[in-house]
Amino acid sequence: MGNARNIAFWVVLLVLIVTLFSVFGGGQTTSSSRQLSYSEFMQRVQDGAVTAVTLDGEKVEVQGKDGARYSVVRPEGENIADKLIASKVEVRAVPQEQSGFMSLLSLWMPFLILIGIWIFFMNRMQGGGRGGAMGFGKSKAKLLTEKNGRVTFDDVAGIDEAKEELEEIVEFLRNPQKFSRLGGKIPKGALLVGPPGTGKTLLARAIAGEAGVPFFTISGSDFVEMFVGVGASRVRDMFEQAKKNAPCIVFIDEIDAVGRARGVGIGGGNDEREQTLNQLLVEMDGFEANEGVIIVAATNRKDVLDPALLRPGRFDRQIHVPNPDIKGREKILAVHARKVPLGPDVDLRTIARGTPGFSGADLMNIVNEAALLAARVGRRFVTMDDFENAKDKVIMGVARRSMVLTPAQKEMTAYHEAGHAIVGMNLPKCDPVYKATIIPRGGALGMVVSLPEMDRLEFHKDEAEQKIAMTMAGKAAEIIKFGDERVSNGPTGDIQQASALARAMVMRWGMSDLVGNIDYAEAHEGYQGNTGGFSVSAETKKLIEAEVKRLIDTGYETARRILLEKNDDFESLAQGLLEYETLTGDQIRKVIAGEALDSEDDNDAGGLSSLTAIPKTRPRNEGGMEPEQLA
Ligand SMILES: Nc1ncnc2c1ncn2[C@@H]1O[C@H](COP(=O)(O)OP(=O)(O)OP(=O)(O)O)[C@@H](O)[C@H]1O
Ligand SMILES: [Zn+2]
Numbered sequence: 001m002g003n004a005r006n007i008a009f010w011v012v013l014l015v016l017i018v019t020l021f022s023v024f025g026g027g028q029t030t031s032s033s034r035q036l037s038y039s040e041f042m043q044r045v046q047d048g049a050v051t052a053v054t055l056d057g058e059k060v061e062v063q064g065k066d067g068a069r070y071s072v073v074r075p076e077g078e079n080i081a082d083k084l085i086a087s088k089v090e091v092r093a094v095p096q097e098q099s100g101f102m103s104l105l106s107l108w109m110p111f112l113i114l115i116g117i118w119i120f121f122m123n124r125m126q127g128g129g130r131g132g133a134m135g136f137g138k139s140k141a142k143l144l145t146e147k148n149g150r151v152t153f154d155d156v157a158g159i160d161e162a163k164e165e166l167e168e169i170v171e172f173l174r175n176p177q178k179f180s181r182l183g184g185k186i187p188k189g190a191l192l193v194g195p196p197g198t199g200k201t202l203l204a205r206a207i208a209g210e211a212g213v214p215f216f217t218i219s220g221s222d223f224v225e226m227f228v229g230v231g232a233s234r235v236r237d238m239f240e241q242a243k244k245n246a247p248c249i250v251f252i253d254e255i256d257a258v259g260r261a262r263g264v265g266i267g268g269g270n271d272e273r274e275q276t277l278n279q280l281l282v283e284m285d286g287f288e289a290n291e292g293v294i295i296v297a298a299t300n301r302k303d304v305l306d307p308a309l310l311r312p313g314r315f316d317r318q319i320h321v322p323n324p325d326i327k328g329r330e331k332i333l334a335v336h337a338r339k340v341p342l343g344p345d346v347d348l349r350t351i352a353r354g355t356p357g358f359s360g361a362d363l364m365n366i367v368n369e370a371a372l373l374a375a376r377v378g379r380r381f382v383t384m385d386d387f388e389n390a391k392d393k394v395i396m397g398v399a400r401r402s403m404v405l406t407p408a409q410k411e412m413t414a415y416h417e418a419g420h421a422i423v424g425m426n427l428p429k430c431d432p433v434y435k436a437t438i439i440p441r442g443g444a445l446g447m448v449v450s451l452p453e454m455d456r457l458e459f460h461k462d463e464a465e466q467k468i469a470m471t472m473a474g475k476a477a478e479i480i481k482f483g484d485e486r487v488s489n490g491p492t493g494d495i496q497q498a499s500a501l502a503r504a505m506v507m508r509w510g511m512s513d514l515v516g517n518i519d520y521a522e523a524h525e526g527y528q529g530n531t532g533g534f535s536v537s538a539e540t541k542k543l544i545e546a547e548v549k550r551l552i553d554t555g556y557e558t559a560r561r562i563l564l565e566k567n568d569d570f571e572s573l574a575q576g577l578l579e580y581e582t583l584t585g586d587q588i589r590k591v592i593a594g595e596a597l598d599s600e601d602d603n604d605a606g607g608l609s610s611l612t613a614i615p616k617t618r619p620r621n622e623g624g625m626e627p628e629q630l631a
Contacts, residue, residue, distance in 0.1 A: 014111070014115075034068075034069075034070040034071070035070060035071050035072070035073070036062070036070050036071070036072050037072070038072055038073065038074065038075050038078070041060070041062065041072040042083070044062075044064070045083070045084060045087050045089060046087065048065070048087075049064055049065050049066070050062055050063070050064055050065065050087075050089050051063050051064065051065050051089070051090065052089065052090040052091075052092065053084055053089055053090070053091050053092070054091075054092045055074075055080075055081060055091060055092070058073065058074055059071060059072075059073070059074070060072040060073070060074050060080065150209040151202060151205040151206045151208075151209045152206055152209045152210055153206050153209075153210055154335075155202065155206060155335060156199055156202050156203055156206050156335075157324075157328065157331035157332045157334065157335045157360075158199075158324035158325075158327070158328025158329065158331045158332045158360065159198070159199060159203070159321055159322070159324065159328065159360075161320075162192070162203060162319050162320065162321050163203070163206075165190075165317070165319050166190065166203065166206075166207050166319065168187070169187055169190060169207055169211075169294055169317075170207055170210045170211045172186055172187070172294075173207070173208075173211035173213050173247050173249070173292065173294065174211050174212070176247060176292050187294065187316070187317050188284060188287070188294070188295065188313060188314065188315075188316075189284060189294065189295040189296065189297065189314055189315040189316070189317065190294070190295075190296050190297075190315065190317040190318070190319055191255070191296075191297050191298075191299065191302070191305075191309075191310070191315040191317065191318045191319065192204065192296065192297070192298045192299075192319050192321050193298075193299055193300070193302045193318055193319065193320055193321065194298075194300060194320060194321030194322055194323075195300050195322070195323055195359060196300055196359065196361070197359035197360055197361025197362060198321045198322065198323055198324075198359050198360055198361075199321060199360040199361075200253075200298035200321050201217070201251065201253060201298065202360075203321065204217075204249060204251040204296040204298070205249075205251070207249055207294070207296065208248070208249040211247070211249075213247045213248045213249060213292075214245050214248040214249070215248070215249050215251065216241075216242065216245070216248060216249065216250045216251065217250075217251040217252075217253060218238060218250070218251070218252055218253070219252070219253045219254050219257070220252055220253060220254040220255045220256060220257035220258045220259065220297075221254055221257040221258075222234065223235060223257070223258040223276045223280075224257050224258055224272070224273055224276065228271065228272045228275065229272075229275070230272075231258065231272055231273065231275065231276030231279070232275045232276050232278070232279035233279075234276075235276060235279040235280050235283055236279060236283065238250065238283075239283045239286075239287060239293075242293045242295075243287065243291055243293055246291050246292035246293045247292030247293070247294075248292070248293060248294075249294050249296055250293060250294070250295050250296070251296050251297070251298070252295065252296070252297040252298070253297075253298050254298065254299065255297035255298065255299050255305070255309075256299045256300075256301045256304050256305060258273060258276050258277055258280065259277060259280070259297075259299070259304075259305045259306055259309050260273070260277075260304050260305065260306065261304060261305065261306045261307070262274045262277060262278075262306055262308075277306060277309075280309075281308055281309065281314065284313065284314045284315075285313060285314070295315070297315055302318070323357060323358070323359050323360075324358075324359075324360060324363075325455050326352050326353060326356070326454075326455060327352075329351075329352035329355055329358060329363055330348050330349050330351075330352035332360050332363045332364070333348045333351055333352060333363050333366075333367060334348055336363065336364045336367040336368075337367055340367060340370070340371045340382055341380060341381040341382065342381060342382055343381040343382060343383040343384070345383055345384045346382065346383065346384050346387065347384070350384075351366070351384075351387050351391070354391065354451065355391065355451075356451060356452045356453075356454060356455045356456065357451075357452065357455070357456065358394075362394055365390075365394045366387060366390045366391050366394050367390075368390075369389075369390035369393050369394060370382045370386040370387045370389070370390035371386075372390075373386045373389055373390060374386045392435065395434075395449055396435070396437070396441050396442075396447055396449060397441040397442030397444075398441060398442065399439045399440070399441050400439070400440040400441060400442075401439065403440040405440070405445065409445065410438060410578065411574075411578065412478060412482065412486075412488055412490065413438045413445045413446040413490070414438050414446070414574045414575075414577040414578045415477050415478060415481045415482070415570075415574045416446065416474040416475075416477055416478055416488075416490055416491075417436050417437070417438055417446040417447065417448050417474070417574075417577060417630075418436070418477060418570055418573040418574035418577055419473040419474050419475075419476055419477020419478070419480075419559070419563055419570065420436070420448040420470055420471075420473045420474050420477075420630045421433050421436045421448045421573060421588060422473070422477075422562065422563060422566055422569055422570045422573060423469055423470045423473035423476075423558075423559045423562050423563065424448065424450055424470040424473070425588070426562050426566060427466040427469060427470060427558075427562070428466075429460070429462050429463040429466040429467075430450060430463075430466050430467060430470050431450035431451055431452045431453070432450060432451065432452075432453060432585055433448060433449070433450050433585045433588060434449045434450055434451040434584070434585055435447075435448070435449045435582065435583070435584050435585065436448045436449075436573075436577060436582070436583050436588060437577075437581060437582040437583070438577050438578070438581055438582075439581050439582060443493075444493070445490065446577075447630065448630045449630075450470075450630075459509075461505070461509075461511045464501055464504075464505050464509075464511065465551065465554070465555060465558075466555075466558075467501060468498045468501055468502060468551060468552060468554075468555030469554075469555040469556070469558040469559045469562075470559070470630065471494045471497050471498040471501070471555070471630055472491075472494060472495075472498055472552065472555045472556040472559050473559035473562075473563065474490065474491050474494050474630065475487060475490075475491035475494060475495070475556070476556055476559040476560040476563055477559075477563055477570065478490065478491070479560075480560065480563050480564065480567075480570075481574075493630075494630060497630070498552050498555065499548065499552065502547075502548045502551040502552050502555075503521075503544075503548055504521070505551060506520075506544055506547045506548050506551070507519070507520040507521040507544060508520075508521040512547040512551075514543055514546075514547055515540070515543055515544055515547055520536055520540070520544060569592045572591055572592050572594070573588060573591055573592055576588070576591035576592075580597065
């Protein structure tokens with residue numbers, strides 16, 4: 001029996017009990033006081049021992065002179081009101097319909113409210129807020145959301161290997177019989193692994209679209225509930241529904257929410273989640289591959305998944321969906337630019353070259369933003385400038401022009417950002433500075449963005465060290481210019497970034513000789529929810545801490561040395577930022593060299609001001625292979 005049916009059963013039972021109570025018990029509810037016979041009562045009325053009487057339908061509530069209260073059952077048809085009035089007894093009559101209604105209502109109100117709350121929660125639980133809200137009482141909820149609108153492999157660009165691997169699943173769904181006759185090993189599940197926004201959902205939809213089968217989606221987090229048993233029953237329901245709709249694709253997004261390794265993690269095991277995961281494993285084993293249901297799941301943390309999920313017969317196909325390379329980016333831009341009229345100066349290859357590390361979702365955002373920018377000025381086509389501005393908006397977030405900084409804050413920010421930029425430009429392994437700005441964006445008062453020249457597939461020790469130096473340069477700059485006492489909390493984010501990088505170097509990448517080539521990150525409590533089952537000795541912890549600190553201190557010293565050596569450049573750039581607010585890499589070089597910025601440069605710098613909407617699609621990954629922004 002489904003869990004929902006269970007709850008419905010209890011609700012019905014409750015309703016029954018309350019009804020019985022009101023029918024049979026209702027008469028007694030007010031008669032806890034004494035009851036008199038009618039003749040006794042009339043005797044008292046005549047004796048003048050009664051002060052007031054309340055007539056409530058058949059019931060007669062009496063208040064005696066001595067303060068006593070009792071009730072009387074009125075004989076049918078007897079008009080006692082007249083008699084009472086004749087005896088000068090005060091009579092209060094309770095209007096009948098209302099009394100019935102009101103008492104019924106008051107009796108029911110708490111239950112109605114309870115049931116209401118119940119239904120509300122059931123809905124939230126079943127629907128998971130994803131539009132699949134279930135009707136209360138229907139045990140077979142609409143758990144899976146069907147996505148309509150055909151997507152095909154043509155809509156997915158730049159991840160050709162992944163598409164090729166999925167071709168087989170499409171083949172199978174198109175013609176299951178033929179496939180098994182030929183003895184093909186039919187996949188049950190495929191796991192798409194890759195960073196956010198790389199088109200995993202899109203790819204899964206395209207499989208369905210290519211094969212012409214329904215596409216259902218659910219998120220891993222929909223299974224994770226605070227109530228024990230709910231998640232497991234949802235898994236059962238999901239498979240039941242999927243089988244009914246076979247052949248079909250079921251897409252489980254963020255499967256790591258439910259599929260984390262069992263028995264480990266923050267605070268030990270989580271019974272409910274483990275129960276849900278067990279159910280998922282059981283169901284995956286339980287259905288036959290030829291039933292025509294393919295489960296496609298997506299994650300960006302394969303490392304935290306329970307190994308049992310990856311065993312043969314479950315998600316045994318794993319398909320890597322990486323961020324696109326330059327060719328892939330160009331193709332993705334082309335896919336999204338299909339619906340956008342492009343100006344003659346637009347060269348998608350150039351945009352692709354300038355967007356290393358961007359995901360498919362970022363690129364889609366750039367095209368959309370560019371189209372919006374063009375529309376805003378009433379142009380019929382999108383120009384290269386629109387793309388440039390859209391890119392800035394996607395990288396840097398929205399300019400918060402309305403935020404007013406005091407001149408002192410502005411100055412502090414200018415020197416801080418100048419520090420990042422100068423140090424970055426003087427360290428050979430740092431990515432080229434793309435832009436520096438002191439216009440507040442997102443949560444930051446200013447920002448320096450650097451972009452790698454080419455796609456970066458790996459990350460070296462010297463690069464990491466120099467990046468730490470560039471990151472710490474903001475603080476070094478504040479101290480050099482304004483003194484240790486005046487340093488602000490501006491470097492908070494910088495310190496976080498530098499620490500994360502230094503920790504990764506020491507604990508994961510084996511870049512500290514003293515700590516050695518050992519992965520301690522896995523043992524680090526809470527790291528990706530996996531404790532790895534071993535603990536780190538106190539000495540090693542000390543050593544790790546010391547090494548992390550050494551890396552950051554060294555970086556800071558490097559930054560400080562460079563800023564003191566290049567103090568003139570540092571000053572000129574800070575002043576330049578105060579004057580122009582936003583400078584591109586080229587403009588920064590000009591400002592430092594004391595050259596004037598021409599009018600085109602001015603426009604370019606000002607172009608950022610036209611940005612307003614909010615893009616936030618850039619979760620960064622640890623490798624630091626993305627455009628770097630330093631606040
Ligand atoms: N390879 C691609 N080709 C074309 N468009 C893409 C591609 N990758 C991403 N996009 C665009 O970005 C949007 C978001 O991508 P999608 O939701 O599929 O990413 P995802 O990998 O599932 O992300 P997440 O892990 O955050 O759920 C898509 O709707 C699509 O428009
Ligand atoms: Zn900073």
